[in-house]
Amino acid sequence: MPRVSEEHRTARRQQIVEAARRCFLREGFHRTSMQDVIAEAQLSVGAVYRYFPSKTDLINAIAEQAIGGAGQVLTELTRQDPPLPLLAVLDRVLAYIETQLDEDGALRIAIQVWGESQRDPALAAFVAETYTGFREHFTALVRRAQRSGELPTDADPEATGAALFGLVPGWFIQRLLTGVPDRATYLAGVGALLGATPRSS
Numbered sequence: 167m168p169r170v171s172e173e174h175r176t177a178r179r180q181q182i183v184e185a186a187r188r189c190f191l192r193e194g195f196h197r198t199s200m201q202d203v204i205a206e207a208q209l210s211v212g213a214v215y216r217y218f219p220s221k222t223d224l225i226n227a228i229a230e231q232a233i234g235g236a237g238q239v240l241t242e243l244t245r246q247d248p249p250l251p252l253l254a255v256l257d258r259v260l261a262y263i264e265t266q267l268d269e270d271g272a273l274r275i276a277i278q279v280w281g282e283s284q285r286d287p288a289l290a291a292f293v294a295e296t297y298t299g300f301r302e303h304f305t306a307l308v309r310r311a312q313r314s315g316e317l318p319t320d321a322d323p324e325a326t327g328a329a330l331f332g333l334v335p336g337w338f339i340q341r342l343l344t345g346v347p348d349r350a351t352y353l354a355g356v357g358a359l360l361g362a363t364p365r366s367s
Contacts, residue, residue: 182209183228186207191275195225222289229279229293252307260352263338302327337349
C-alpha cells in the first residue's frame with residue numbers, strides 16, 4: 167500500500183479540526199459528541215480517532231489554533247525596531263483581535279476554552295501557560311517602553327505588563343457581549359487614561 171504523505175495527514179487533521187470547530191460553535195463543547203464531529207467531518211470513526219482519541223484532544227488542538235495568531239503578533243511587536251509607543255502596540259493587538267470577532271472567529275472558541283478549563287486540569291494548565299506567555303510579552307514591551315523613555319524606569323514591569331495585557335480581554339469581552347465599543351473608541355479611552363494620543367493602524 168502507498169504511504170500516506172505528510173501533506174495528506176496534515177490536511178486530514180485540519181479537516182477534522184474544522185469540523186469540530188463548527189460543531190463547538192453551534193452547540194458548545196458539552197453538547198457536542200465525537201459522533202457529531204465524525205458526521206460533520208464526513209469521515210469514518212477510525213479516521214477521526216486515529217488523529218484525535220478524545221474530545222479533549224480536539225479541544226486542545228482548537229485552542230492552540232485559536233491563540234496561535236495572537237502569539238505571533240506579540241512576538242513581532244516585541245522585535246519591532248524602533249519600538250512602537252504602547253498605545254500603538256495595543257492598537258496592533260486589537261486590530262488582530264478584531265479579525266477574530268465574527269461568528270466563526272477564534273474568540274468565540276477562546277471563551278469556551280476558558281470555561282472548559284475550569285473543569286479540565288490539563289486544559290487549565292495549557293491555558294495558564296499560554297496566557298502567562300502573553301503576559302510576559304507585555305512585560306517585555308513595557309521594559310522596552312522604559313528604555314525608550316515612554317514609561318518611568320521605576321515602574322514595576324511585571325505589574326505594568328499585567329495591567330496592559332488586561333486591556334485586551336477587557337475590550338473583546340465587551341465587544342462579544344454588547345457589540346461595543348469599537349476599536350477607535352476604546353483606544354481613545356485608553357489614550358485618555360494614559361495621557362497619550364491614539365494612532366489607528
